[in-house]
Amino acid sequence: xxxxxxLGSHVSVSEGALVLLRCNYSSSVPPYLFWYxxxxxxxxxxxxxxxxxxxxxxxxxxxxxxxxxxETSFHLTKPSAHMSDAAEYxxxxxxxxxxxxxxxxxxxxxxxxIIP
Amino acid sequence: SxxxxxxxxxxxxxxxxxxxxxxxxxxxxxxxxxxxxQPGQSLTLIATANQGSEATYESGFVIDKFPISRPNLTFSTxxxxxxSPEDSSIYLCSVGSVEGENIQYFxxxxxxxxx
Numbered sequence: 001x002x003x004x005x006x007l008g009s010h011v012s013v014s015e016g017a018l019v020l021l022r023c024n025y026s027s028s029v030p031p032y033l034f035w036y037x038x039x040x041x042x043x044x045x046x047x048x049x050x051x052x053x054x055x056x057x058x059x060x061x062x063x064x065x066x067x068x069x070x071e072t073s074f075h076l077t078k079p080s081a082h083m084s085d086a087a088e089y090x091x092x093x094x095x096x097x098x099x100x101x102x103x104x105x106x107x108x109x110x111x112x113x114i115i116p
Numbered sequence: 117s118x119x120x121x122x123x124x125x126x127x128x129x130x131x132x133x134x135x136x137x138x139x140x141x142x143x144x145x146x147x148x149x150x151x152x153x154q155p156g157q158s159l160t161l162i163a164t165a166n167q168g169s170e171a172t173y174e175s176g177f178v179i180d181k182f183p184i185s186r187p188n189l190t191f192s193t194x195x196x197x198x199x200s201p202e203d204s205s206i207y208l209c210s211v212g213s214v215e216g217e218n219i220q221y222f223x224x225x226x227x228x229x230x231x
Contacts, residue, residue: 046117103174106160
């Protein structure tokens with residue numbers, strides 16, 4: 001079974017400051033890990049994914065995340081926040097499978113606010 | 117990636133009625149998923165729909181309340197039956213990537229309010 005914990009339901013950062021959104025996972029098998037973003041009144045957009053290659057994963061819009069097995073973490077970072085980054089961010093985990101798609105288990109989400 | 121269209125985008129319904137949500141994808145996909153996002157909360161998987169077989173429901177969700185159809189590899193429907201105000205949520209359809217990377221792509225969702 002898999003689970004995800006996102007620390008901090010709300011995070012506020014100043015424009016231009018570092019963004020750090022925390023995600024810890026639990027999985028009984030090697031996981032696939034994902035970050036999705038949800039802008040107001042929209043669906044979910046994939047930001048980035050970890051599927052077993054490089055542990056530092058680069059995504060869209062300048063975001064990246066590092067898979068740390070020893071810490072069971074997959075924190076999302078961006079060096080310099082932009083006003084357009086204001087959104088809800090979800091970390092998700094799925095089990096690896098030779099058969100393809102497995103169901104996603106989502107964290108509770110972190111609402112990111114950017115202060116001008 | 118896949119382009120996913122959901123209809124309707126939003127609706128306001130009376131209690132006791134039913135609403136069918138459609139999900140259309142622009143390519144053939146094996147697996148489609150239906151999620152619920154209650155106000156201010158995360159996404160919860162309702163069921164997985166494979167073409168040609170019965171949908172697989174997660175704990176807490178039953179077919180009588182959320183019947184699902186999957187007539188072909190590009191289309192699925194979710195019906196929310198006998199609605200109550202507690203069913204007010206965003207319902208999202210997602211599809212698994214054709215590359216088999218365990219990536220899911222999401223539609224924009226259907227925002228349902230039940231009065």
